[in-house]
Amino acid sequence: xxxxxxxxxxxxxxxxxxxxxxxxxxxxxxxxxxxxxxxxxxxxxxxxxxxxxxxxxxxxxxxxxxxxxxxxxxxxxxxxxxxxxxxxxxxxxxxxxxxxxxxxxxxxxxxxxxxxxxxxxxxxxxxxxxxxxxxxxxxxxxxxxxxxxxxxxxxxxxxxxxxxxxxxxxxxxxxxxxxxxxxxxxxxxxxxxxxxxxxxxxxxxxxxxxxxxxxxxxxxxxxxxxxxxxxxxxxxxxxxxxxxxxxxxxxxxxxxxxxxxxxxxxxxxxxxxxxxxxxxxxxxxxxxxxxxxxxxxxxxxxxxxxxxxxxxxxxxxxxxxxxxxxxxxxxxxxxxxxxxxxxxxxxxxxxxxxxxxxxxxxxxxxxxxxxxxxxxxxxxxxxxxxxxxxxxxxxxxxxxxxxxxxxxxxxxxxxxxxxxxxxxx
Ligand SMILES: [Zn+2]
Numbered sequence: 001x002x003x004x005x006x007x008x009x010x011x012x013x014x015x016x017x018x019x020x021x022x023x024x025x026x027x028x029x030x031x032x033x034x035x036x037x038x039x040x041x042x043x044x045x046x047x048x049x050x051x052x053x054x055x056x057x058x059x060x061x062x063x064x065x066x067x068x069x070x071x072x073x074x075x076x077x078x079x080x081x082x083x084x085x086x087x088x089x090x091x092x093x094x095x096x097x098x099x100x101x102x103x104x105x106x107x108x109x110x111x112x113x114x115x116x117x118x119x120x121x122x123x124x125x126x127x128x129x130x131x132x133x134x135x136x137x138x139x140x141x142x143x144x145x146x147x148x149x150x151x152x153x154x155x156x157x158x159x160x161x162x163x164x165x166x167x168x169x170x171x172x173x174x175x176x177x178x179x180x181x182x183x184x185x186x187x188x189x190x191x192x193x194x195x196x197x198x199x200x201x202x203x204x205x206x207x208x209x210x211x212x213x214x215x216x217x218x219x220x221x222x223x224x225x226x227x228x229x230x231x232x233x234x235x236x237x238x239x240x241x242x243x244x245x246x247x248x249x250x251x252x253x254x255x256x257x258x259x260x261x262x263x264x265x266x267x268x269x270x271x272x273x274x275x276x277x278x279x280x281x282x283x284x285x286x287x288x289x290x291x292x293x294x295x296x297x298x299x300x301x302x303x304x305x306x307x308x309x310x311x312x313x314x315x316x317x318x319x320x321x322x323x324x325x326x327x328x329x330x331x332x333x334x335x336x337x338x339x340x341x342x343x344x345x346x347x348x349x350x351x352x353x354x355x356x357x358x359x360x361x362x363x364x365x366x367x368x369x370x371x372x373x374x375x376x377x378x379x380x381x382x383x384x385x386x387x388x389x390x391x392x393x394x395x396x397x398x399x400x401x402x403x404x405x406x407x408x409x410x411x412x413x414x415x416x417x418x419x420x421x422x423x424x425x
Contacts, residue, residue: 025217025247026069026094030169031056032101032179035079040104042185044195048102049077051194055182056100058204066208067217082168090174095215095222095247096143097177098207099169102194104186111187112158113151116165116179117144129171139176139225147178147210154206155199157183157190180207221249229404232411241266241414242407251404258313258336260345260406261320267410268352270323304334311336325351343374343397345406346387350377353413358383365395372397386413 031052033039039048053074060070071092073085080088089097103114117140118129133140144162152159160181170177182203183190193199215222220237221244224230229251236242241263244250264270301307301318311317317336320326325348328334340348349355358379361370365382368375378395381387387409389395401409 024067024069025096025215025219025222026071026092027063027211028071028073028089028092028094028097028175029056029060029063030073030085030089030097030099032099034074034077037079040102040185042102042104042191042194043108043188044185044191046185046191046195048104048185051102051182051185051200052100053077054197055200055204055207058201059098059100059207062205062208063211063217066212068211083172085169086172089177093247094175096211097169097173097175098147098211099177099179100207101179101181103181103184105184106186108186108188111184111190112160113148113155113183114160114163114181115144115148115151116163116167116170116181117141117177118166118171119164122164124166127166127168127171129166130174132174133171133177136176140170140178143176143211143214144178146214147180147207150210150213151180151182151203151206154209155193155203157193220244221247223248224251227251227404229408233404233407236407236411236414239414241410242403249403251407252402254339254400255345255403255406256337257326257334257340257344258311258317259403260340260348260401261326261336262313262316263406263410264325264348264352265316265319267414270319270325301334304328304332306333307336339400340406341398342395342401342405343368343372343378345401345409346381346397347374347377349386349409349413350381353381353384353386355380355384355386365389365397366393368395368397385416 031049033049033052035049037049039052041047042051053076056072057075060072063070071094073088074080085099118133118137119141120129120134120137123129123134141162148159148162151157163181165171165179167179170179183194185191185194215225219225221230221233224233227233233242233249233251237244242249300322301314304321307314307317313336317326317334321328321334326334355377358364358376362379362383363370363375364379368378372378374397378387378397382389387395390399
């Protein structure tokens with residue numbers, strides 16, 4: 001199936017590499033205790049809630065100066081429950097949570113700094129963590145380590161180490177979270193430092209430095225940190241092929257049909273209204289897409305009862321339908337917000353990408369038999385090196401494709417597709 005108008009717009013992509021202004025990373029700063037809850041009381045009479053608030057405000061200022069967006073839980077001497085602090089954080093769409101405390105211990109000689117975080121390697125049965133926080137263990141640990149390193153280096157306080165903890169605010173949230181125990185109010189030397197405004201400024205700056213070491217203020221898509229698809233996504237973002245939602249990419253969310261069509265529309269030239277150029281029946285699977293040219297090809301999106309002009313991807317969907325690339329279902333729906341399966345994603349890409357024909361009879365994956373509707377598409381893309389299985393033998397064609405997987409697929413295509421010489425039309 002060859003179509004003259006199907007050309008990869010790979011060269012065109014490089015013409016508009018305009019990095020988008022990145023949104024600033026957003027930090028929630030939480031001064032521990034407050035109001036009726038004074039926290040620890042120092043041997044010099046200093047109340048923990050007062051020290052915490054001052055360091056937290058100085059931390060806010062240091063972060064804002066570095067280019068972060070900062071919100072605080074309590075901003076004065078008022079009481080917030082632990083749950084209120086986490087609930088507040090959960091609706092902020094923030095990147096990190098940092099709680100500021102001062103320590104106290106029965107042994108007055110104990111002094112120094114520690115940073116608490118939740119580690120799923122040491123769960124506490126009576127204090128179960130949120131699923132999100134369990135999964136965020138590596139991120140919280142790295143943030144805790146970076147902040148502790150910067151803190152002891154800049155303040156010179158003794159290093160009491162990272163502390164795995166199940167305190168509420170580090171185990172119940174939904175973003176990487178730490179609790180900084182700056183110094184011991186129960187120790188004479190530490191308490192004197194905490195009573196000194198310049199020292200508190202130094203501590204706040206040290207925490208900010210640690211945060212910056214973990215997450216630079218202008219990092220695009222902080223939720224891609226350490227993610228296997230990060231490089232691919234950033235390459236495509238620079239070419240305006242992919243975009244995030246706010247400051248996040250949501251790499252592990254399932255890709256919808258509308259998102260996949262939008263993505264393909266940015267990589268391939270789809271001429272408006274290429275009448276009669278619908279896909280060959282069976283190529284994209286009668287059972288799945290309704291087979292051949294649906295009524296949608298002629299009538300555009302108006303033929304589908306589940307898409308209206310208010311849909312965010314309306315223009316991209318209409319273009320794809322009119323070009324015959326996207327077809328609806330026999331029941332008259334287009335289901336734009338339904339997740340795309342790996343087989344569907346492969347079939348749509350193969351329609352556009354002119355993947356070389358796989359050698360006849362070649363079935364690279366055990367779970368994609370020769371009779372499977374998308375078998376040819378999958379084999380062709382695999383032969384071209386554009387798709388992989390989830391393992392060497394398994395393709396999992398019916399599994400939904402994540403946004404990260406889709407980006408990786410497009411990135412491999414864009415990087416390896418034959419580029420036309422620039423001087424040819
Ligand atoms: Zn405390």
